[in-house]
Amino acid sequence: MSNGFSKISKPLALSLLALCDGDDIWSCDYCRSQRVPEDWIAKLRDVFESDFSDHASTIYEDGKRLSQYEGVRSVDIAVCVAQSLGIRVDPWVLSNDHRALIVAWIKERIEE
Secondary structure, three states, X not given: OHHHOOOOOHHHHHHHHHHOOOOOEEOHHHHHHOOOOHHXXXXXXXXXXXXXXXXXXXXXXXXXXXXXXXXXXXXXXXXXXXXXXXXXXXXXXXXXXXXXXXXXXXXXXHHO
């Protein structure tokens, strides 16, 4: 698989993709509970910061606003799933600012 990510089984890939909405940030513990490969977590995790001036860019956990959150974006998991299944995600799709549309595009390609 390109980018040095480990390949996963198709059933696991479909299971992970079903959980992806594009907007969520998964905690590292949640990733592990869903069987995201450890190398994916290590390469994709980041510390994300809220933008309190924009509701859509504010991070929440249990209804509380957070200034920072460490985790993995579900859109990045979806892209890795696509790559693991041999689906090339076009750069123009990745340049889209709407993460949910990126995930929807990937789901459509898998259903074809």
